[in-house]
Amino acid sequence: MRGYLPDFDVRVPASLGEALELMAQAPGSYTPLAGGTDLMVVYNAGRLKPTHFLDLSRLAELRGTEEDATSLRFGALTTFTELRECRAVHQHFPNLVKSARATGALAIQNRGTLAGNIANASPAADTPPSLLAYGAELALVSPRGLRRVAYDQFHQGYKRLDMAADELLARIIVPKPLGRGFHYFRKVGTRQAQAISKTCLAAYARIEDGCVAELRIGLGSVAPAPVRARNAEAALLGKPLASLPVAAAREALLADMSPIDDIRATAHYRSVVTRNLLGQMLRELANA
Ligand SMILES: Cc1cc2nc3c(=O)[nH]c(=O)nc-3n(C[C@H](O)[C@H](O)[C@H](O)COP(=O)(O)OP(=O)(O)OC[C@H]3O[C@@H](n4cnc5c(N)ncnc54)[C@H](O)[C@@H]3O)c2cc1C
Structure with a gap:
């Protein structure tokens, strides 16, 4: 059964200041609405609780991508299409281009936003593994001010985020990789698209003197939230590309995952295939 539209109150502030004022007047009672591609699915299923929505679409402050010498700063409303089309993203963060291409179809990529993908908090979302691999940070804004949080600290459990009810995700800051980098992204689904x-x-590694000098691995769909594969990373850090401890890293990866059986795959499948992805990633890294 669908939701009933008149039950929903939608406010459309014209500026971030106005949005924060509304949020200050009724702390915690507004649900942000960006592209609507997740929220409308819940609405259509009749499971969206009647509430007050804060439509972010007119907030110019949450749009655009800024580049400086050390980072790219994506506005919360950056769409998957904008990620795909941004030259600097291709240059510095190829995994983010692949994540955006892997998300839904063109209509979803035109509407769905990076902040919505993060804040919806699905363990299966496609940009979080890449954002974890690139060491992203988030800028959150509320009537109380601005704060930054490391993205690998943001997910605290299934649909639990380090984000208060009166906070908006404003920017996603991704530091530019230094030196010679290796990038890997692979999503496994029933089909290549949709x-x-x-x-x-997703993984990012910096290679120095033939060794793994820096490594971050992000995983999706194998835990209650997107997670860093810290045990596998520890097994590989500092190791020479010529003799990577593949078996030890695959073994260590087991401690990074807590996969479940669901409609899409069994826990066993997820465990085997994710370790195979790590093996593939390490073969490519060894030849990088
Ligand atoms: C047909 C279809 C296919 C899809 N395929 C994929 C896929 O392949 N991969 C994938 O990862 N996702 C997929 N999605 C899910 C969805 O498109 C993405 O998660 C998208 O990024 C959501 O962004 P949005 O702007 O539409 O979010 P909305 O629906 O507007 O919001 C989602 C959640 O985020 C919150 N939110 C949004 N913006 C902010 C903000 N700035 N600050 C705080 N909270 C905020 C909202 O309150 C809500 O809880 C699909 C959806 C559909 C309908």
Whole structure:
């Protein structure tokens, strides 16, 4: 059964200041609405609780991508299409281009936003593994001011976020990789396109003197939230590309995951295939 539109109150502030004022007047009672591609699915299923919505679409402060010498700063309303089309994203963050291409179809990519993908907090979302691999930070704004949080601290459990009810995700800050970098992204779904992932692995490594000098691995669909594969990372850090401890890293990855059986895949499938993705990533890294 669908939701009933007159039950919903939608406010459309013209500026971030106005949005924060509304939020200050009724703390915690507004649900942000960006592209609506997640919220409208819940509405259509009749499961969206009647509430007050804060439509963010007119907030110019949450749009655009800024580049400086050390980072790219994406406005919360940056769409997947904008990520795909941004030259600097291709240059510095190829995994983000692949994540955006892997998300839904063109209509979803035109409307769906980066902040919505993060804040919806699905363990199967496609940009979080790449954002974890690139060491992203989030800027959150509320009537109380601005704060920054490391993205790998943001997800605190299934649909639990380090974000208060009166906070908006304003920017996603991604530091530019230094030196010689290796990038890997692979999503496994039932189809090549228009499929929610069964498992997803994104990695960024910096190579120095033939060794793994820096490594971050982000995983999707294998835990209650997107997670860093810290045990696998620890097994590989500092190791020479010529003799990467593949078996030890695959073993260590087991401690990074807590996959479940669901409609898309079994826990066993997720565990085996994610370790295979790590093996593939390491073969490519060894030849990088
Ligand atoms: C047909 C279809 C296919 C899809 N395929 C994929 C896929 O392959 N991969 C994938 O990852 N996702 C997929 N999605 C899910 C969805 O498109 C993405 O998660 C998208 O990024 C959501 O962004 P949005 O702007 O539409 O969010 P909305 O629906 O507007 O909001 C989603 C959630 O985020 C919150 N929110 C939004 N912006 C902010 C903000 N700035 N600050 C705080 N909270 C905020 C909202 O309150 C809400 O809880 C699909 C959806 C559909 C309908």
